[in-house]
Amino acid sequence: DVKVTQSSRYLVKRTGEKVFLECVQDMDHENMFWYRQDPGLGLRLIYFSYDVKMKEKGDIPEGYSVSREKKERFSLILESASTNQTSMYLCASSSGTRNIGYTFGSGTRLTVV
Amino acid sequence: DQQVKQNSPSLSVQEGRISILNCDYTNSMFDYFLWYKKYPAEGPTFLISISSIKDKNEDGRFTVFLNKSAKHLSLHIVPSQPGDSAVYFCAARISGSARQLTFGSGTQLTVLP
Numbered sequence: 001d002v003k004v005t006q007s008s009r010y011l012v013k014r015t016g017e018k019v020f021l022e023c024v025q026d027m028d029h030e031n032m033f034w035y036r037q038d039p040g041l042g043l044r045l046i047y048f049s050y051d052v053k054m055k056e057k058g059d060i061p062e063g064y065s066v067s068r069e070k071k072e073r074f075s076l077i078l079e080s081a082s083t084n085q086t087s088m089y090l091c092a093s094s095s096g097t098r099n100i101g102y103t104f105g106s107g108t109r110l111t112v113v
Numbered sequence: 114d115q116q117v118k119q120n121s122p123s124l125s126v127q128e129g130r131i132s133i134l135n136c137d138y139t140n141s142m143f144d145y146f147l148w149y150k151k152y153p154a155e156g157p158t159f160l161i162s163i164s165s166i167k168d169k170n171e172d173g174r175f176t177v178f179l180n181k182s183a184k185h186l187s188l189h190i191v192p193s194q195p196g197d198s199a200v201y202f203c204a205a206r207i208s209g210s211a212r213q214l215t216f217g218s219g220t221q222l223t224v225l226p
């Protein structure tokens with residue numbers, strides 16, 4: 001069964017900590033995405049990557065960075081966590097530019113205290 | 114600038130009746146539209162899609178209608194079941210775009226037994 005795996009379901013971190021969210025896909029997909037989901041705001045794109053070592057800013061990249069050293073792994077980094085980064089984080093992947101739709105991971109619920 | 118809008122944050126429907134979820138878009142370059150369903154603590158899963166060259170696509174209890182002149186699409190669920198209770202996201206794609214999907218803010222559907 002193909003899947004996108006996010007390393008943690010729930011995380012609690014302190015303000016100012018550096019936080020790593022990991023995402024691994026086993027479908028050999030070129031494209032990977034990081035979204036955050038907040039009530040009333042839907043899914044907002046943070047960063048995406050269409051190839052190894054390539055990254056593009058989404059709509060809300062401030063306070064985040066990403067790393068894609070291998071095709072199957074896409075990491076989201078919160079350089080200095082703040083309370084307004086408390087959210088559900090969703091990773092997704094897709095194949096090429098013609099494929100329809102994404103496969104999503106189960107999400108990481110991050111709470112910054 | 115929200116290019117994909119879901120103006121109803123919530124919808125309640127009686128079991129067995131029809132659920133109609135609406136979505137509006139502003140970008141004429143969108144060539145494919147998708148609906149995703151999301152349960153709490155899970156990632157979104159693909160539900161149904163429609164190409165911009167069609168006006169209707171049906172899959173079992175789910176039908177999506179596209180009105181290009183009005184830049185409007187809707188998802189019909191007939192008959193609605195309690196297990197359909199979830200958040201539904203509308204998404205749109207520009208062909209060949211690396212960032213691919215743009216999501217709406219979601220509609221929480223509650224099907225009452």
